[in-house]
Amino acid sequence: xxxxxxxxxxxxxxxxxxxxxxxxxxxxxxxxxxxxxxxxxxxxxxxxxxxxxxxxxxxxxxxxxxxxxxxxxxxxxxxxxxxxxxxxxxxxxxxxxxxxxxxxxxxxxxxxxxxxxxxxxxxxxxxxxxxxxxxxxxxxxxxxxxxxxxxxxxxxxxxxxxxxxxxxxxxxxxxxxxxxxxxxxxxxxxxxxxxxxxxxxxxxxxxxxxxxxxxxxxxxxxxxxxxxxxxxxxxxxxxxxxxxxxxxxxxxxxxxxxxxxxxxxxxxxxxxxxxxxxxxxxxxxxxxxxxxxxxxxxxxxxxxx
Amino acid sequence: xxxxxxxxxxxxxxxxxxxxxxxxxxxxxxxxxxxxxxxxxxxxxxxxxxxxxxxxxxxxxxxxxxxxxxxxxxxxxxxxxxxxxxxxxxxxxxxxxxxxxxxxxxxxxxxxxxxxxxxxxxxxxxxxxxxxxxxxxxxxxxxxxxxxxxxxxxxxxxxxxxxxxxxxxxxxxxxxxxxxxxxxxxxxxxxxxxxxxxxxxxxxxxxxxxxxxxxxxxxxxxxxxxxxxxxxxxxxxxxxxxxxxxxxxxxxxxxxxxxxxxxxxxxxxxxxxxxxxxxxxxxxxxxxxxxxxxxxxxxxxxxxxxxxxxxxxxxxxxxxxxxxxxxxxxxxxxxxxxxxxxxxxxxxxxxxxxxxxxxxxxxxxxxxxxxxxxxxxxxxxxxxxxxxxxxxxxxxxxxxxxxxxxxxxxxxxxxxxxxxxxxxx
Numbered sequence: 001x002x003x004x005x006x007x008x009x010x011x012x013x014x015x016x017x018x019x020x021x022x023x024x025x026x027x028x029x030x031x032x033x034x035x036x037x038x039x040x041x042x043x044x045x046x047x048x049x050x051x052x053x054x055x056x057x058x059x060x061x062x063x064x065x066x067x068x069x070x071x072x073x074x075x076x077x078x079x080x081x082x083x084x085x086x087x088x089x090x091x092x093x094x095x096x097x098x099x100x101x102x103x104x105x106x107x108x109x110x111x112x113x114x115x116x117x118x119x120x121x122x123x124x125x126x127x128x129x130x131x132x133x134x135x136x137x138x139x140x141x142x143x144x145x146x147x148x149x150x151x152x153x154x155x156x157x158x159x160x161x162x163x164x165x166x167x168x169x170x171x172x173x174x175x176x177x178x179x180x181x182x183x184x185x186x187x188x189x190x191x192x193x194x195x196x197x198x199x200x201x202x203x204x205x206x207x208x209x210x211x212x213x214x215x216x217x218x219x220x221x222x223x224x225x226x227x228x229x230x231x232x233x234x235x236x237x238x239x240x241x242x243x244x245x246x247x248x249x250x251x252x253x254x255x256x257x258x259x260x261x262x263x264x265x266x267x268x269x270x271x272x273x274x275x276x277x278x279x280x281x282x283x284x285x286x287x288x289x290x291x292x293x294x295x296x297x298x299x300x301x302x303x304x305x
Numbered sequence: 306x307x308x309x310x311x312x313x314x315x316x317x318x319x320x321x322x323x324x325x326x327x328x329x330x331x332x333x334x335x336x337x338x339x340x341x342x343x344x345x346x347x348x349x350x351x352x353x354x355x356x357x358x359x360x361x362x363x364x365x366x367x368x369x370x371x372x373x374x375x376x377x378x379x380x381x382x383x384x385x386x387x388x389x390x391x392x393x394x395x396x397x398x399x400x401x402x403x404x405x406x407x408x409x410x411x412x413x414x415x416x417x418x419x420x421x422x423x424x425x426x427x428x429x430x431x432x433x434x435x436x437x438x439x440x441x442x443x444x445x446x447x448x449x450x451x452x453x454x455x456x457x458x459x460x461x462x463x464x465x466x467x468x469x470x471x472x473x474x475x476x477x478x479x480x481x482x483x484x485x486x487x488x489x490x491x492x493x494x495x496x497x498x499x500x501x502x503x504x505x506x507x508x509x510x511x512x513x514x515x516x517x518x519x520x521x522x523x524x525x526x527x528x529x530x531x532x533x534x535x536x537x538x539x540x541x542x543x544x545x546x547x548x549x550x551x552x553x554x555x556x557x558x559x560x561x562x563x564x565x566x567x568x569x570x571x572x573x574x575x576x577x578x579x580x581x582x583x584x585x586x587x588x589x590x591x592x593x594x595x596x597x598x599x600x601x602x603x604x605x606x607x608x609x610x611x612x613x614x615x616x617x618x619x620x621x622x623x624x625x626x627x628x629x630x631x632x633x634x635x636x637x638x639x640x641x642x643x644x645x646x647x648x649x650x651x652x653x654x655x656x657x658x659x660x661x662x663x664x665x666x667x668x669x670x671x672x673x674x675x676x677x678x679x680x681x682x683x684x685x686x687x688x689x690x691x692x693x694x695x696x697x698x699x700x701x702x703x704x705x706x707x708x709x710x711x712x713x714x715x716x717x718x719x720x721x722x723x724x725x726x727x728x729x730x
Contacts, residue, residue, distance in 0.1 A: 005413045016528060017526070017529075017530045019620055020529075021523065021526045021527070024523050024525070025520055025522075025523055025524035028522055028523060031520055033517075055694055071644065074325070124349060124610075125348065126353060128348070128349070132621035132622070132687035133352035133353040133354055133356050134572065134575075134576075134621060134622045135353060135542065135543050135546055135572055135573065135576045136576055136722050137546060137550070137576035137577060137578065137580075139578060139579075139580070144556060145554070147554040147555065153529070154554065154555055154556040155554075155555070156551070156554030157554070158554070159522070172505065174435060179412055185639065197694045220724065221717050225519070227550070228547065228550055228551055229519050229520075229521075229546070229547040229550065229551075230543035230544070230545075230546030230547050230550075231576075232350070232353070232541075232542070232543035232546075233349055233350045233353070233543075234517065234543065235519065235543065237517070238517040238518070238519050239519060264691035266589070269523055270522075270526070273523045273527045274523075274527045274530075276406065276511050277510060277511055277524075277527065277633070278511065280484075280512075280513065280514065280524075280621075281513060281514070281515045282514075
């Protein structure tokens with residue numbers, strides 16, 4: 001029996017390999033979490049499916065390119081850029097919320113989809129005009145350019161940063177949501193925004209803040225991914241589908257759901273590739289289909305009343 | 306007084322109107338241009354390739370027209386944006402033929418757009434020059450007399466890469482290719498040709514990430530355990546840059562020889578910088594190569610001219626990338642076909658194409674083969690290295706003629722027969 005298994009999956013007895021495969025799955029998961037949690041948050045509060053989320057991610061990555069190029073050459077400047085780029089995206093998100101989205105919260109969802117879809121086209125074209133059509137890239141900071149050995153297998157040290165940072169973001173989000181007044185208001189807004197308004201809370205400002213925060217998270221995902229991908233036109237669409245699926249699996253509006261969903265997708269994909277490399281393209285959607293059949297509102301989402 | 310003002314105004318109005326109206330047939334003095342409807346992707350992701358292509362095409366058109374045009378008439382390209390969508394492309398093709406009354410159609414970067422335009426051309430009996438996309442189905446499986454392909458197809462450069470791979474002391478090959486028509490076509494061509502040249506090769510761990518996948522970590526760790534000594538990749542563009550950046554720190558390129566046709570071109574190497582996959586075998590357009598300059602004495606001057614042209618046109622990166630040479634060659638091949646036909650009549654031009662001809666370009670001889678109306682240009686093979694400043698480039702350039710590797714006319718006949726039989730079913 002064991003022989004049959006090992007001949008089918010020769011890697012199963014290779015402990016170090018399994019550890020590295022788990023680790024690579026984890027790093028996939030952490031990137032997924034960072035790029036999707038902002039989308040989930042914005043939907044939870046404003047009920048807007050922000051299709052431009054991938055565009056914010058793209059702008060974060062492009063800002064990272066420009067900042068790393070223009071800031072003085074110094075090892076610390078990568079970190080300064082990593083701090084500034086998401087702030088720039090947050091600002092962009094704020095401007096878009098105040099000038100555009102604010103006008104359509106009470107309109108039908110179709111209109112909201114058309115608006116955020118339009119934003120994809122507008123932002124994509126602006127990026128083409130500002131940065132040009134050529135592929136760009138950000139070098140990893142020297143300290144994280146190489147790899148570390150895990151049970152003798154090389155593992156990129158930059159991913160350790162991501163593996164460390166994403167849980168920090170998750171814990172920080174949890175503290176903000178469950179231990180601060182602002183977080184309490186956000187949770188209240190996801191349940192009943194009319195009631196919250198009636199109680200004298202300035203819901204409009206709260207929405208703006210949440211949208212800025214969600215955009216900042218998208219920008220952070222983009223800035224952090226920039227050294228591991230090509231910064232190029234089209235990265236908005238590539239990330240949007242994946243982020244959307246992760247959010248749907250986790251339950252729209254639930255950040256803990258996004259975290260669990262990202263882990264699930266990352267690890268299943270990682271081992272799926274090892275076992276059936278040919279089906280990896282459908283795996284993401286297969287997971288979504290299974291979850292939605294069992295729980296149509298996602299893992300930790302709430303059913304619509 | 307008031308009346309006078311009014312009549313003055315009316316007078317101005319009449320004069321203004323006259324100005325707008327066409328004068329005594331001024332247009333007739335100049336010869337009518339030969340119009341070619343050119344459909345390509347001029348917004349979004351593909352612009353990294355299509356902007357240099359468009360400038361190459363424009364530069365050649367200007368050269369042709371400055372030299373007196375074709376049959377004494379200037380050549381004029383009417384550009385339309387297909388937004389990478391086959392239906393948009395066909396819509397544009399219909400408008401161009403019916404309203405703008407163009408003489409020919411040209412264009413495509415996406416293979417699916419190319420195939421859709423080819424199907425339209427066959428239906429509407431318009432001659433279509435595929436100038437930028439690369440699927441071999443265009444002129445082979447789905448070929449017909451109303452389509453001609455002015456650039457190389459997948460088959461030619463993959464076979465050049467496979468030929469090189471067969472000379473390496475490597476038995477176990479793995480694959481990573483995007484999961485769509487092009488990726489499967491590439492792996493199929495590479496693996497079958499390699500197996501034919503070196504029957505004892507084995508294929509392990511065939512990876513099919515989706516087109517546009519951003520994170521390949523899990524594929525990379527799976528490849529590491531596969532025991533493969535060689536890796537073929539047809540992942541291209543931004544996705545290829547991402548794959549290389551992710552694979553390098555895992556030590557993948559130390560473990561296996563990397564063969565990736567697209568990775569030797571500067572649109573991938575320049576962003577990669579010192580993270581480039583040194584030692585990778587690629588099939589680049591190496592306009593900068595001193596050896597090529599020696600073999601093709603006109604290449605250096607052409608490179609300089611194009612760079613100046615593209616700079617003047619405001620391209621952020623004016624290097625003569627692959628697309629530039631394709632655009633340039635396409636305009637000349639179209640002009641040559643019309644010149645030889647001595648007419649813009651579709652059937653007469655097809656007559657010329659079906660006989661075939663050869664043309665000299667700054668980078669060597671391009672054969673337009675008659676049996677399939679397919680261009681067979683020279684192909685290049687190179688190895689990625691870093692220069693003294695740490696800038697990557699493809700070097701040790703070898704030249705292989707397209708006609709030496711491409712499927713023969715008989716093979717193409719078989720492919721068409723097989724495709725026709727499949728359609729009947």
